[in-house]
Amino acid sequence: MNATSLGDLIETQACCEPKAHLSLSNVSVRYGADTVLSQVSLDIPRGCITALIGPSGCGKTSLLCSLNRLSEHLPDCQVGGEILLDGLNIASIDALNLRRRIGMIFQRPNPFPFSIHRNLDLPLREHGVRDKAERERRIEIALRDVGLWDEIAERLHSPALRLSGGQQQRLCIARALVLEPEILLMDEPCSALDPLSASVVEELIKRLSGRYTVIIVTHNLAQARRIANYTAFFWTREQQGRLIEFGACQQVFEQPQDALTAAYVAGRSG
């Protein structure tokens, strides 16, 4: 991998604290006998947006799912190597607590088939927030954070599935935020939305950086350039996904160190 140290990278990215929030060492992902991602070592900077890019099938989603151990629920999936969250191995963290700290947003908005309010109240209850006033406080803050409060405050108890696709996706982001996470994993969060809703969600992701560490999988290279501070480029070699290059977004797009990266970001491959 052609990457400078995190300290060097941070100097070019004033928005970020120089500490790694997640540290990956030799992470690999297998489904049964097939290794689909091999030997990924990467420090994810705190409070920044890191985009994972690369052609279809190179293991971006598999990597994302291993970061909050969602992969444990995928049949035959085995994750090797070490993933540290603030220096602590995620294998040693209780899974419910880990998923509170590391929220996930999927490609297709997936609100629960309940009211808008219950979509946010339920996770709070599940995570043991017993005080109703506290739950209401957090629900309002989360809805304000995603810019939904003014749009839906009058109909909090109406079905979430009646919201537009873009509003549903923002509700799903609020559902993660209401648990006061540190990290948000986003798997192509805009790709199923119409262009206007996609740009609203993209703006929201930009606003969330700084407060949260965001790791976003995107096929939209223009989007990665617009919103990411850092970019990790993956490629499949010998049938295994590999991290080819990681660096400040501008460097990866404008001065890639690897010929594969250069071809991909220029649209000549993948």
Ligand SMILES: Nc1ncnc2c1ncn2[C@@H]1O[C@H](COP(=O)(O)OP(=O)(O)OP(=O)(O)O)[C@@H](O)[C@H]1O
């Ligand atoms: N649950 C699963 N069981 C078996 N193989 C899987 C599973 N999920 C993914 N794979 C395989 O792992 C490889 C990597 O898939 P993954 O979805 O992680 O790649 P990706 O880079 O996110 O692709 P895309 O950009 O198309 O979403 C692919 O060959 C895929 O077929």
